[in-house]
Structure formats: structure tokens, C-alpha cells
Amino acid sequence: MEKLNLDCFVIIFNELRDKKSLHSCLLVNKEWCHLIVPILWKNFFYYEEIEEDKTIFYNTILSLLSSSTKQILNDNDIKLPLTKFLKPPLFNYISFCKFPKYDIVNGIISMILKNNNNHDKRYLLEQEIYKSFIIQCKNIKELYWKTSQPLPLFPGASTCFSQLHKLNINLDYVNSNSLQEMAKYCKSLNELSVRNPKDSTGLISLIDAQKxxxxxxxxxxxxxxxxxxKLSNTLSRKVNLLKLELSNIIIIPPSFLKSLINLTTIYIFFNEVDEQDDDIKKIKEFQRCLAISEFPNLQFLSIYWLLSFKELAKLIEKTNENLLHLDIYNTHRNVKNTGMLIISIANNCPKIKTLRTYIEPKDFIYVKSLLLNCKYLEVVKFDSLYAFINLNDNILGDELLNILAEFSPKFLTNITISAIWKYSIDGFIRLFESYKERNLRHFNLCKNYDYDITEDHKxxxxxxxxxxxxxNSTCTFY
Structure with missing residues (x-):
């Protein structure tokens, strides 16, 4: 029973994120102290509120450096703060910490060397800090790797990194040889993030090693x-991938997508595209691969920057009615087939809950079938592709408002529509009156340059x- 009680306390203490409450519990008795100290140190990075806290933390870490490390630093004229403890520390605090991110290590270095930009000293101090963590931290689960230090070559690396589940690498700092070394004993990753990837042997080896x-x-x-x-070919072998995110990355050849049939989540962002022939050609090729790919388990799809919705509509036809969320952002102004996409969603996505896309007045006719067939819709955002339209003072938006008022499913309580189409006061009233029995959680308008709603609308x-x-509505603040 005593063991059970302690286990319960551990669960409760782990749920507490309030540092003051944990500190109060720390003083109850020795047993609670031994339970809470590891939690406080593991979650220290959540509590970095004031500079004094950081300084105390940094000094404690430095005080726990080994005698040999302190001697190496002293021999190289790196003076550590004169931190004195009346008694030796009760705990090996470093062993409780999550592996430090780059900014933590850099903070310690800056505290010691201040404005001294001597590269050799900074590199040596950084090296000794990382070595201390690697020796004392066992079986860490997460690593944010943004340093040129060869972490996998340091003593204790095989024990420290063998149970990694989440790895985030910045290849502007980490070289191929270090990645190859990491691949020797890091084989249990669930999640891998790579910033500024390269077609390098080390990255390929690391991905291939994952089971x-x-x-x-x-x-x-x-x-x-x-x-x-090489990276494309390697990814094509990871057929059990569930989530793929590409940001400003055009994988050549993009046909690797056809192999990833088990994906449930896809995020693709091309937010730095120059509208030049070469970039446009690459995106067209990528879209063609989307059209011939099949993701029967796909639930979440976000795409930023497209030239056509035709390929996307074909992709959605093969999602086996599992798609729950579709977000399309900042699409190319001359994109085609917006109506085709709405039809495809209406016919193939009966479970969809969130839809953010672009349509034009000619597509309003398809919105009715979308609302009738997709009864679980909770969020819709219909934006316009164009900054300016010659409306000739016509009110085009009332057709959309009337469809929403008459056919919106009961769960649809979050609506955003483009301000560019213009709406009558009566159109607003009809929509809002239709929600008297269920209420609108959010109603907003996408602002498009000079188009706005009148004071009467507000x-x-x-x-x-x-x-x-x-x-809730932001419209009254325009």
C-alpha cells in the first residue's frame, strides 16, 4: 500500500507545473523531497521566468562538473564562478535534467565568458558542458541538436542517446560524420525533425537505422x-510513416510520396517561392505526384501554395472517407479548379470537421452539397483568391450567406468568410437568426485590402x- 501511495504522489506531482506549489511540497518530509527534486529539475526549463533563477541554475550545473573538467577549464584560463556549498549537494541534479537545448548551454557560456569572443575558449567550455550532461544523463527521450560538437563521440553517448524517441537536428551545425555515429546506437526514434536538410550520407544512415x-x-x-x-529514396522505404511535414523542401523525385501509403497527416509549405519557371516547374511536378498518390488513412492535410486544386481533388478522392481536417493557405492567385475541390470534398469527406480553403462566387453553388453531405463540419473558412474584384457595387456574398443559413449542419459554429464579396445587412440578419438555437462560437471576415464592412454591419x-x-467576432474591431 505504501508503494502504491508513493506512485500516486508521483503522478500528482508530475501534473503540477506551479513551481511554488512544488517547492512547498518539497519541505513536507524527506520522502516527498526525493520525489519532487527530480521533477523540479526535469521541468526547470518551464520555470525560466527571471534572470536570477537562470543564474542559480547555471551555477548549480557548474558546481557539479567533475574535478577533471574543472581542472581542464582552469588550465585553459576559463574561470568558473566561486560557488560554495556548506555541504556537498544531496542529489546529482544534472542526472534529472532534460538534455539542454543550445540556448541553455549558450547562456552558461555567456555568463562565464561574458563578452570574451575567444573561439577556442567558447568551444572548449561548450564541449565540457555537453560532456558532463552526456555522462550523467541516462536514456534521454528528446534531443535538440544545434551544435558542431560531436556529441555521439563523447563518453557515455551510447547510454545517453540509445532510447531517443524525438530528435531535432539543425544541419547548419551538425556534420555528416556525427550523424553516422549517432545512427550506430540511436535506432528507436518516433519523431525526426531536420532543419536545412542535405542529401548527406550521415542523414541517410540515421533515417535508415530507425525501426x-x-x-x-x-x-x-x-x-x-x-x-x-538520396533522401527521397530513403523516405520511400519508410512505408510505416504516419506524419510527413515539408517546409520549403521540394523532394526530387517527389514520387517517394507514392510509397507512403500509411500517412495520416501531411503538411506541405512552400512559402518562399519565387514565381519563376524553375520553381513553378518543380511545384507542378510535386502536384502531379499528389494526384497519383493514395493515402487511404489520411486525416489531416495542410498545404501552403498551390497552382491548381485539380490534383488535390484527385488525391482527396482516394482518402477512403477518412479526412477530418483540410487547410489550404496563401494559394497562388491564379489557381484553378476551386469548385472541383469543393465537389471532391462533398463527395468523399463525410467525416470532415475543419475546412479552410479558397472559393469564388461561381463556386457558391457547390457549397450547398458540401454542407448537406459533411454533417460533422465544425469550422469553415471560405476566402477569396483575389485582392480586388470589379463588383460593380453588386452584393455577391448574400448567396453564400443564404446557403449557410439554410443548410449549415448543427456542429458548424465557426464561420469565416471573405469580406471582398460584400454582404447586405439583411443577409447578415438571416444567417444570425438561423443560429438562434445553437449559437455561433466564432464569426469573422477575412480582410482583403480596402474591402471592409460598414459601421451598420458592425x-x-x-x-x-x-x-x-x-x-466571438473580430469584425467589430476593424
Whole structure:
């Protein structure tokens, strides 16, 4: 029973994120102290509120460096703070910590060396800090790797990194040889994130070594002129991947997508595209591969920047009615087949809950079947692709408002529509009156340059907010 009680306390203490409450519990008795100290140190990074806390933390870490490490630093004229303890520390605090991110190590270095930019001293101090963590931290689960230090070569690396589940690498710092070394004993990753990837032997070896990789994220700061043929071939072998995210990465050849039939989540972002022939050609090839790929288990799909919705519509036809969330952002202004996408969703996504896409007035006719067939919709956002439309003072948006008022499913309580189409006061009233029995959690308009709603529109929205029919809207703040 005593053991059970302690286990219960551990669960409770792990749920507490309030440092003051944990500190109070720390003083109850010795047993509680031994339970709480590891939790406080493991979660220290959640509590970095004031500089004094950081300084105490940094000094404690430095005080726990080995005598040999302190001697190496002293021999190289690196003076550590004169931290004195009346008694030896009760715990090996470093062993409780999560493996430190780059900014923590850099903070310790800056505290000691201040404005001294001597590269050799900074490198040596960084090396000794990482060595101390690697020796004393056992079986860490997460590593954010943003240093040129060869972490897998340090003593204790095989024990420290063998149980890694989540690895985030910045290849502007980490070289191929270090990745190859890491691949020797890091084989249990569930999640791998790579910033600024390269078609390197080390990265390929690391990915190939993984037995249970479920999620992979590849990010580039800008759209880079690189090919990733080896990386593409390697990913095609990871048929059990569930989640794929590509940001400013065009994998060549993109046909690797056809192999990843078990994906449940796809995020693709091309937010640094120059509208030049070469970039456009690559994105067209990528879209063609989307059209011929099949993801029968796909539930979440987000895409940023497309030239056409035709290929996307074909992809959705093969999702086996499992798609729950579809987000499309900042699409190319001359994108085609917006209506085809709405039809495909209406016919193939009966379980969908969230839809954010672009349509034009000619597509309003398809929204009715979308709302009738997709009865679990909770969130819709219909934006316009164009910054300016010659409306000739016509009110185009009322057709959309009327469809929403008459056919919205009962779960649809979050609506955002483009301000560019213009709406009558009566159109607003009809929509809001249709929600009297269930209420709108959110009602918003996408602002498009000079197009805006009138003060009369704001008054109507405010009226329905005051009546509790609309809970939240940013429209009244425009």
C-alpha cells in the first residue's frame, strides 16, 4: 500500500507545473523531497521566468562538473564562478535534467565568458558542458541538436542517446560524420525533425537505422536550389510513416510520396517561392505526384501554395472517407479548379470537421452539397483568391450567406468568410437568426485590402453578440 501511495504522489506531482506549489511540497518530509527534486529539475526549463533563477541554475550545473573538467577549464584560463556549498549537494541534479537545448548551454557560456569572443575558449567550455550532461544523463527521450560538437563521440553517448524517441537536428551545425555515429546506437526514434536538410550520407544512415519512425519533418528557411534524390529514396522505404511535414523542401523525385501509403497527416509549405519557371516547374511536378498518390488513412492535410486544386481533388478522392481536417493557405492567385475541390470534398469527406480553403462566387453553388453531405463540419473558412474584384457595387456574398443559413449542419459554429464579396445587412440578419438555437462560437471576415464592412454591419454583429447568439467576432474591431 505504501508503494502504491508513493506512485500516486508521483503522478500528482508530475501534473503540477506551479513551481511554488512544488517547492512547498518539497519541505513536507524527506520522502516527498526525493520525489519532487527530480521533477523540479526535469521541468526547470518551464520555470525560466527571471534572470536570477537562470543564474542559480547555471551555477548549480557548474558546481557539479567533475574535478577533471574543472581542472581542464582552469588550465585553459576559463574561470568558473566561486560557488560554495556548506555541504556537498544531496542529489546529482544534472542526472534529472532534460538534455539542454543550445540556448541553455549558450547562456552558461555567456555568463562565464561574458563578452570574451575567444573561439577556442567558447568551444572548449561548450564541449565540457555537453560532456558532463552526456555522462550523467541516462536514456534521454528528446534531443535538440544545434551544435558542431560531436556529441555521439563523447563518453557515455551510447547510454545517453540509445532510447531517443524525438530528435531535432539543425544541419547548419551538425556534420555528416556525427550523424553516422549517432545512427550506430540511436535506432528507436518516433519523431525526426531536420532543419536545412542535405542529401548527406550521415542523414541517410540515421533515417535508415530507425525501426519505428512515425513522424518526419524537413524544414528549410528558404526555398533552396537543392536536389534530394538520396533522401527521397530513403523516405520511400519508410512505408510505416504516419506524419510527413515539408517546409520549403521540394523532394526530387517527389514520387517517394507514392510509397507512403500509411500517412495520416501531411503538411506541405512552400512559402518562399519565387514565381519563376524553375520553381513553378518543380511545384507542378510535386502536384502531379499528389494526384497519383493514395493515402487511404489520411486525416489531416495542410498545404501552403498551390497552382491548381485539380490534383488535390484527385488525391482527396482516394482518402477512403477518412479526412477530418483540410487547410489550404496563401494559394497562388491564379489557381484553378476551386469548385472541383469543393465537389471532391462533398463527395468523399463525410467525416470532415475543419475546412479552410479558397472559393469564388461561381463556386457558391457547390457549397450547398458540401454542407448537406459533411454533417460533422465544425469550422469553415471560405476566402477569396483575389485582392480586388470589379463588383460593380453588386452584393455577391448574400448567396453564400443564404446557403449557410439554410443548410449549415448543427456542429458548424465557426464561420469565416471573405469580406471582398460584400454582404447586405439583411443577409447578415438571416444567417444570425438561423443560429438562434445553437449559437455561433466564432464569426469573422477575412480582410482583403480596402474591402471592409460598414459601421451598420458592425452594429448588427454587436447586437447578436450582446444577445449571446455570436460568442466571438473580430469584425467589430476593424
Amino acid at each position: 519505428n519512425l512515425k513522424e518526419i519533418f524537413l524544414y528549410s528557411i528558404k526555398f533552396r536550389e537543392r536536389t534530394y534524390e 452594429v448588427i454583429i454587436k447586437k447578436y453578440i450582446d444577445e449571446g447568439i455570436i460568442r
